[in-house]
Amino acid sequence: MAIDRAHVGYSLPAFTVEATPERIAKFRAAIGETGGDVRVAPPTFMKMVEGEHNSSRRILDTLAVDLRRVLHAEQQFDYVSPILAGDQLDVVRKVSDIYERKNGLMEFIVIESTISHAERGLLGRSRQVVLVRNPKPAVAA
Amino acid sequence: MNDMNTVLAEYETGPITREMLAQYAEASGDTNPLHLDPAFAQKAGFADVIVHGMLSMALLGRLLSSRFANRALLKFDARFAAILPVNTSLRCRARLADVAEGQPDDGHLRLALEAIDPAGTVIITGSAELAAAL
Numbered sequence: 001m002a003i004d005r006a007h008v009g010y011s012l013p014a015f016t017v018e019a020t021p022e023r024i025a026k027f028r029a030a031i032g033e034t035g036g037d038v039r040v041a042p043p044t045f046m047k048m049v050e051g052e053h054n055s056s057r058r059i060l061d062t063l064a065v066d067l068r069r070v071l072h073a074e075q076q077f078d079y080v081s082p083i084l085a086g087d088q089l090d091v092v093r094k095v096s097d098i099y100e101r102k103n104g105l106m107e108f109i110v111i112e113s114t115i116s117h118a119e120r121g122l123l124g125r126s127r128q129v130v131l132v133r134n135p136k137p138a139v140a141a
Numbered sequence: 142m143n144d145m146n147t148v149l150a151e152y153e154t155g156p157i158t159r160e161m162l163a164q165y166a167e168a169s170g171d172t173n174p175l176h177l178d179p180a181f182a183q184k185a186g187f188a189d190v191i192v193h194g195m196l197s198m199a200l201l202g203r204l205l206s207s208r209f210a211n212r213a214l215l216k217f218d219a220r221f222a223a224i225l226p227v228n229t230s231l232r233c234r235a236r237l238a239d240v241a242e243g244q245p246d247d248g249h250l251r252l253a254l255e256a257i258d259p260a261g262t263v264i265i266t267g268s269a270e271l272a273a274a275l
Contacts, residue, residue: 023168030161030168031199032154033206040211044199048169056171067173068185072194076218082211 003098003107003132007063011094017052019045021085041083046126047075049083050091050113059095059111065132073108074129081123083115089123090116096127107132147237149252149275150204154231157192157200162227165196192225197265201256204235209273215249219267223258231256231264238268250274 024041028034033042050056060070083089097110113126162176171193174181182190198219205214225231238251254267 026168030165031196031203033203036206036211042199043202043205043211043214043217044195047171047195051170054170067175068181070173070175071224072221074218074220075195075198076216078216079214 002100002104002134003063003065003109005098007095008098009094009096010059010062011092012055012059014090014092015053015055017049017089017091019049019083019085019087019089023048024085039085041085043077043079045083046077046113046115046124049089049115050093050126052091055091055093056111059093060109060130063095063098063109065109065130069133071131071133072128073131074127076127078125079123080125081117081120083123087117087123090118092116105134105136107134146239146253149235149237150208151232151234152204152207154200154233156228156230157196157225159190159227162190162192162196165193165199169193169195171195187224188226190227192227192229194219194221194265197221197225197231197256198267200231201233201254201265201267204233204254205252205269205271208235209271213271213273214269215272216270217267218269219254219265222263222266225258225264229258231258235269248272248274 019041027045027048093113096112100107109130111128115124116122166172175185176190176193179189233256236253238253250271250273252269256265257263
């Protein structure tokens with residue numbers, strides 16, 4: 001089933017996430033990070049921030065995508081200023097594009113996020129491409 | 142072309158276990174059952190659970206944080222080229238990237254990144270840009 005292209009531009013209500021020292025420590029432990037400054041979030045921590053409140057699942061649910069057909073195809077991060085322990089982060093996520101390949105067997109959803117801080121402004125951007133593997137259409141009778 | 146493609150950093154992750162997937166799910170909030178529940182993974186067409194692309198990317202990212210301050214990082218991109226089954230190890234490698242013809246010298250360091258499974262399958266190709274010197 002094709003994803004309704006009307007969802008391009010769909011945005012979740014903005015939400016706030018606190019990058020507590022505990023969350024950064026837990027994330028570092030989960031990825032085996034032992035070096036560096038423990039008060040600075042690791043490079044892929046933005047994914048944890050933008051995923052708060054089950055936001056990725058909510059976007060896919062809105063687009064009526066079957067979770068079993070979903071794979072993460074691409075991920076890009078742009079860094080403006082580091083996320084530091086204790087930061088209150090404002091997150092905005094939106095569906096910026098939906099396109100297909102192979103006659104609709106593969107559909108791609110592009111989700112872009114911005115992560116900002118009230119005083120320091122934009123800290124980073126995330127761009128994710130989700131692959132939806134559609135079943136081959138039944139042959140028309 | 143002397144310095145091109147020089148391997149800058151490299152390491153082997155060791156097998157990425159179910160426990161690591163559970164710990165990453167808990168820390169990241171990505172509780173997609175594809176990474177946790179073998180029955181669900183089978184319904185999705187896989188033999189067993191697969192590793193979060195974002196965990197593999199994070200393990201690849203350790204090449205960057207092992208050598209440079211996180212503050213120096215400007216861009217970090219990954220393309221997930223193949224799925225990685227649980228209990229598989231990744232070899233993560235960073236090379237100096239080719240500088241594109243006519244590209245202005247902005248002093249940034251550009252790296253080509255890859256994560257490869259023991260059979261030689263490329264799991265991730267990526268790149269990074271840093272405001273740093275070697």
